[in-house]
Amino acid sequence: MELNILDWFQTLHTPILDKIMTLITKLGDAGIFWIILTLLFLIIPKMRKTGIIMAAALIMDLLICNVAVKNLAARTRPYEVNTSVQLLVAKLHDYSFPSGHTAASFASVTALYLAGERKLWKPALVLACLIAVSRLYLYVHYPTDVLGGMVFGILAGYVGYQLVKFLEAKISGRKNAGKQVRR
Known part of the structure; x- marks a missing residue:
């Protein structure tokens, strides 16, 4: 059935x-x-916390998807099953599940949403969805x-996001503990 969906995209x-x-x-x-958006946010003082949250999200994405799940699932790509498809992009050398492009995109959108970036997460979601659809369209x-x-x-x-909140609380707790000791 999944190949039928991909074949429909070919039409x-x-x-x-x-x-x-x-x-x-x-x-x-x-x-x-x-990554570029994250680095930009890290440079801009007003956006630094958002950049930190996005960086944490992308690092978690790398560890969860690319290091763990892709290697555990070890799923072949659709163009390796249907070899008659002419690819518009270079063949990839990693596994198919899950889509890394999609995962990084949705990790970033989630980070933006949870960071409270009301004006940014919606256009980021549109881009994330387009990236996800492009992976189907391109048969990868x-x-x-x-x-x-x-x-x-x-x-x-x-x-x-939760990791950043946890670390913030730890750092804040240490600062407050240090102030109490000095008195």
Whole structure:
């Protein structure tokens, strides 16, 4: 059934849409768009906490998806099953489940949402969805890979946010304890 869905996406191909989808998917290559956005936020004092939360979310995403789940699932990519498909992007050398592009995107969106960035998380969600669809359009992931990327990305964003809150509380507690000792 999943190959049927991917084959349906193949019927949508046009030269213009091919260019758009390859461009959109490149924004997710190695999480580059989200990493650059995180670094930008870390540089801007007013956005630093958001940058820290996004960095924690992306690190959790890397550990959960790329280090653990991809290697445990070890799922082959759809173009390795249906070899008749002509790819518009280079063949990838890692496993298919979950979609790393999608996971990094949804980890970042979740981090933005939990950080309270009301104006930023909605356009980021649109981009994350476009990146996810591009992975199907380009025949590099199964629909369940993309769905798994969404779930693990949201989980990574949540865990990253909670980690930052935990560390903030620890640091704040130490500062308060230090003030009480000095009195």
